[in-house]
Amino acid sequence: MEPLLKVEALDMSFGGVQALSEVSFSALAGRITAVIGPNGAGKTTAINCISGVYRPQGGRVLFGGQAITGLAPHVLARQGLTRTFQNLQVFTNLTVLENVMVGLHGVTGKGFVSAMLRLPGQRAEERRIRARALEALTFLGLAARAGLPAGQLSYGDRKRVELARALVARPKLVLLDEPVAGLNPAETEEMGRVLLEVRRQGVGLLLVEHDMSLVMRVSDQVVVLHFGRQIAQGDPQAIQRHPEVLRTYLGCQDQPPPGVEPAIALEAAHA
Amino acid sequence: MSGWEQLSQYIMSGLTTGSIYALAALGFCLIYNATHIVNFAQGDFISLGGLMMYTLLGAAGLPALLALPLAVAVVAGLGVVLEAAAVGRAKSREITVLIFITVAASVLFRGVFKEVWGKQALAVPPLSPDVPLKLLGATFTPQNLWILGITLAAIAVLIYFFNHTLTGRAVRAVAINPKAAALMGIDTRRMVRLSFALAGALGALAGAIITPITTASYNVGVLMGLKGFAAAVLGGYGNFLGAIVGGLSLGLLESLGAGALSSTYKDVIAFVVLLLVLFVRPRGLLGGGEETRV
Amino acid sequence: MNGGRAFLWQLLALAAAVVLAPLLVGNPYHLNVLNVMALNVLVVTGLNLLIGFAGHISLGHAAFYGLGAYVSGILSSTHGWDPWLSSLAAALVVALVALVIGIPTLRLAGNYLVMATLGFNLIVTILILQLDEFTGGPSGFSGIPPLKVLGRSLASDQQFYWLVWGAALLGLLLARNLADSRVGRGLKALHDSPVAAAAVGVPTAAYKVKVFVLSAVYASLAGSLYAHYFGIVTPKTFDIFFSVELVTMCLVGGMGSLWGGFFGAAFLTPLPQVLHVFDEYKDVFFGGILLVLLIYQPQGLAGLWTRHARARAARSA
Ligand SMILES: Nc1ncnc2c1ncn2[C@@H]1O[C@H](COP(=O)(O)OP(=O)(O)OP(=O)(O)O)[C@@H](O)[C@H]1O
Numbered sequence: 001m002e003p004l005l006k007v008e009a010l011d012m013s014f015g016g017v018q019a020l021s022e023v024s025f026s027a028l029a030g031r032i033t034a035v036i037g038p039n040g041a042g043k044t045t046a047i048n049c050i051s052g053v054y055r056p057q058g059g060r061v062l063f064g065g066q067a068i069t070g071l072a073p074h075v076l077a078r079q080g081l082t083r084t085f086q087n088l089q090v091f092t093n094l095t096v097l098e099n100v101m102v103g104l105h106g107v108t109g110k111g112f113v114s115a116m117l118r119l120p121g122q123r124a125e126e127r128r129i130r131a132r133a134l135e136a137l138t139f140l141g142l143a144a145r146a147g148l149p150a151g152q153l154s155y156g157d158r159k160r161v162e163l164a165r166a167l168v169a170r171p172k173l174v175l176l177d178e179p180v181a182g183l184n185p186a187e188t189e190e191m192g193r194v195l196l197e198v199r200r201q202g203v204g205l206l207l208v209e210h211d212m213s214l215v216m217r218v219s220d221q222v223v224v225l226h227f228g229r230q231i232a233q234g235d236p237q238a239i240q241r242h243p244e245v246l247r248t249y250l251g252c253q254d255q256p257p258p259g260v261e262p263a264i265a266l267e268a269a270h271a
Numbered sequence: 272m273s274g275w276e277q278l279s280q281y282i283m284s285g286l287t288t289g290s291i292y293a294l295a296a297l298g299f300c301l302i303y304n305a306t307h308i309v310n311f312a313q314g315d316f317i318s319l320g321g322l323m324m325y326t327l328l329g330a331a332g333l334p335a336l337l338a339l340p341l342a343v344a345v346v347a348g349l350g351v352v353l354e355a356a357a358v359g360r361a362k363s364r365e366i367t368v369l370i371f372i373t374v375a376a377s378v379l380f381r382g383v384f385k386e387v388w389g390k391q392a393l394a395v396p397p398l399s400p401d402v403p404l405k406l407l408g409a410t411f412t413p414q415n416l417w418i419l420g421i422t423l424a425a426i427a428v429l430i431y432f433f434n435h436t437l438t439g440r441a442v443r444a445v446a447i448n449p450k451a452a453a454l455m456g457i458d459t460r461r462m463v464r465l466s467f468a469l470a471g472a473l474g475a476l477a478g479a480i481i482t483p484i485t486t487a488s489y490n491v492g493v494l495m496g497l498k499g500f501a502a503a504v505l506g507g508y509g510n511f512l513g514a515i516v517g518g519l520s521l522g523l524l525e526s527l528g529a530g531a532l533s534s535t536y537k538d539v540i541a542f543v544v545l546l547l548v549l550f551v552r553p554r555g556l557l558g559g560g561e562e563t564r565v
Numbered sequence: 566m567n568g569g570r571a572f573l574w575q576l577l578a579l580a581a582a583v584v585l586a587p588l589l590v591g592n593p594y595h596l597n598v599l600n601v602m603a604l605n606v607l608v609v610t611g612l613n614l615l616i617g618f619a620g621h622i623s624l625g626h627a628a629f630y631g632l633g634a635y636v637s638g639i640l641s642s643t644h645g646w647d648p649w650l651s652s653l654a655a656a657l658v659v660a661l662v663a664l665v666i667g668i669p670t671l672r673l674a675g676n677y678l679v680m681a682t683l684g685f686n687l688i689v690t691i692l693i694l695q696l697d698e699f700t701g702g703p704s705g706f707s708g709i710p711p712l713k714v715l716g717r718s719l720a721s722d723q724q725f726y727w728l729v730w731g732a733a734l735l736g737l738l739l740a741r742n743l744a745d746s747r748v749g750r751g752l753k754a755l756h757d758s759p760v761a762a763a764a765v766g767v768p769t770a771a772y773k774v775k776v777f778v779l780s781a782v783y784a785s786l787a788g789s790l791y792a793h794y795f796g797i798v799t800p801k802t803f804d805i806f807f808s809v810e811l812v813t814m815c816l817v818g819g820m821g822s823l824w825g826g827f828f829g830a831a832f833l834t835p836l837p838q839v840l841h842v843f844d845e846y847k848d849v850f851f852g853g854i855l856l857v858l859l860i861y862q863p864q865g866l867a868g869l870w871t872r873h874a875r876a877r878a879a880r881s882a
């Protein structure tokens with residue numbers, strides 16, 4: 001199968017820091033591809049390069065077979081590539097519902113003039129936007145909070161609003177930057193189920209996450225970054241036994257300590 | 272007058288006004304680096320510098336050697352007040368609000384200057400008696416030399432201060448990374464205030480040396496301040512060397528442009544340059560790029 | 566930026582007040598103040614769209630207002646255009662100018678727009694003064710014909726009252742419609758987080774430019790109305806100080822709140838007429854109010870109101 005997203009030899013540096021060097025991987029439609037690595041490995045930078053926030057200094061990004069390197073984020077959103085943020089970026093001055101309604105911006109089209117003059121079609125589009133946003137909120141269990149200002153939500157709910165906003169337009173691929181960071185175990189469990197359900201609906205996910213048990217449970221593929229370089233790619237089982245990954249996470253040992261599950265060892269080493 | 276003489280005349284006057292723009296641009300940079308805001312009151316620092324010289328030299332009859340430092344000290348004090356009583360005290364940290372605080376302060380300052388000194392133009396005596404001098408065909412006065420000399424001296428002092436004194440380096444550290452500077456035990460608030468004081472001092476200096484040529488008035492600095500801003504953008508906003516280069520280039524451009532076209536539209540040149548720079552190369556001549564971080 | 570259903574009721578209440586006011590205000594001079602107030606409401610509403618939506622402040626709106634006045638005045642009197650057509654042409658010119666200023670400055674982080682618009686206002690003032698062949702220079706440009714509706718010219722204070730308040734109400738309604746729409750939400754989103762807005766498809770740079778152009782057009786139309794009402798325009802009316810005054814009106818009422826802008830204009834327009842000493846101390850007064858508000862109450866008077874309303878909602882919840 002032709003991969004939905006293909007990243008080829010991405011290079012990005014900030015001053016002296018080489019955040020990405022020659023990173024190449026791919027992600028399939030309707031599959032979960034995890035990107036893991038220690039702090040500062042370049043995971044967020046990779047997401048920023050793919051989503052058009054940064055223009056990579058080298059390499060290219062293909063989405064659905066088309067080169068999208070350097071395209072603006074809003075153009076990519078219209079092509080079905082959306083994302084969430086590690087440091088939450090909900091629109092605090094909008095309500096929860098409005099936050100998700102903005103998520104449909106790229107797939108709707110009424111402009112300034114029709115909005116000001118309430119031209120025919122404008123109201124109908126507004127109703128459609130509202131209905132779809134409510135649907136997405138219901139899917140994430142947030143319907144009861146629809147009218148609240150997003151600034152008043154708990155941390156966990158904000159994470160879910162971000163996800164709803166990224167999903168509502170039925171994108172082909174969503175880049176998730178640490179969707180369960182800071183969530184409690186119950187919320188994490190719930191989020192895992194949501195991700196699998198989204199996958200079942202045919203949406204591809206690129207999942208950047210430190211929570212190894214979640215990554216190992218839901219991912220189809222795992223990519224490992226370390227100091228901006230890609231050190232491994234494979235299915236979760238293979239990654240858990242990959243010697244270089246273990247070295248990265250556990251210092252110089254080639255094997256996890258006896259009796260410790262690999263996923264938990266990775267987790268512990270990270271914490 | 273031959274073409275050459277005319278050219279050197281334009282260059283002389285361009286360098287003179289360019290020095291003033293450079294001083295103003297440096298003031299903008301200092302406050303921008305410390306707080307990331309554009310200080311709209313920079314032009315009023317220039318006005319007050321001139322007005323103080325009028326009062327101290329003319330009305331109080333002080334010698335220039337005493338009047339100049341006194342005027343500089345007063346305006347530096349106003350800079351500190353602007354930070355301590357307004358910008359630093361604001362409840363909101365939003366940049367738009369902070370910038371508008373300086374706009375409001377500027378309007379208020381101008382209103383107060385108008386009450387104290389009136390609306391008319393006030394003649395400020397030059398630092399040394401006017402005798403026409405001639406060099407390479409350009410005619411000028413000792414005041415032109417004072418302006419160039421004092422600007423050079425101010426730049427030299429700033430360079431020494433920022434590179435060779437502990438306080439100067441602390442100000443730079445705060446500009447680069449306020450959090451890290453605070454962790455290292457630097458009193459960041461004091462350094463920000465010091466930046467305002469320095470910006471005030473530079474403005475005062477500019478006003479004190481240019482008003483013998485332009486005359487002083489409650490709003491004489493407004494246009495000069497704005498052109499100083501244009502100069503700072505031209506050089507690369509926040510960049511010290513850029514401010515100096517931008518100031519001098521703008522002064523030259525204006526004086527040559529006015530000579531080549533018409534002096535009627537002299538004041539338009541700076542703003543056309545400003546818009547062009549923003550269009551073509553917003554980083555300015557010497558500015559570096561910067562990535563937003565998410 | 567407000568936009569809910571409540572706004573429509575409030576707008577209706579204002580419309581009722583507009584209808585009743587002339588019964589109470591017999592004095593033509595007071596009517597004249599009300600007319601100027603409506604013009605300011607129009608400009609401030611446009612400016613508020615920019616401040617509330619894009620988070621940018623313009624110090625050039627007096628110049629847009631002035632361009633609207635001069636261009637329409639000159640076209641209709643020197644060139645004999647129909648005043649409606651000339652107003653439209655002026656709006657077009659202003660839109661183009663705003664485009665040229667907005668495109669380079671609004672894509673930059675930081676408030677370059679403030680300085681660029683301030684510089685622009687200075688240029689416009691200088692040009693109006695210098696191009697006296699066309700503009701009449703410092704003494705102004707006179708002989709501008711009034712607007713006509715159904716063959717009747719709206720020259721009296723009374724007739725103009727209906728036109729200008731109609732325009733102000735319409736301006737508020739259209740602004741509210743924009744706030745409560747897909748585009749409005751996109752604009753508010755980009756104000757909160759530009760990266761996140763872009764990530765869901767909001768063309769952030771283009772939206773900022775469009776809203777800037779729109780707000781300049783509001784100012785231009787108000788300026789044209791001004792010119793055809795007074796019949797004469799002078800450069801001083803459109804100097805930088807008036808730009809600061811307009812921003813003060815926005816900020817006093819509350820940045821980006823449509824009603825806040827309305828009350829700011831309604832409160833500050835008549836002040837100079839009421840307080841005669843005021844003219845002398847205008848700068849100190851405006852600068853002082855603005856400074857204190859920005860330091861201690863950056864949300865303006867509307868902010869006090871919303872805080873009060875929130876507190877009440879919290880108590881009753
Ligand atoms: N805008 C930027 N400017 C300067 N340096 C940056 C910038 N963005 C990232 N970096 C640097 O690039 C490197 C990679 O950062 P990145 O945020 O991609 O790491 P990460 O893998 O997402 O880490 P974490 O798990 O902590 O989120 C780090 O050294 C970081 O300091």
Ligand SMILES: [Mg+2]
Pocket residue numbers: 043044045086
């Ligand atoms: Mg990260």
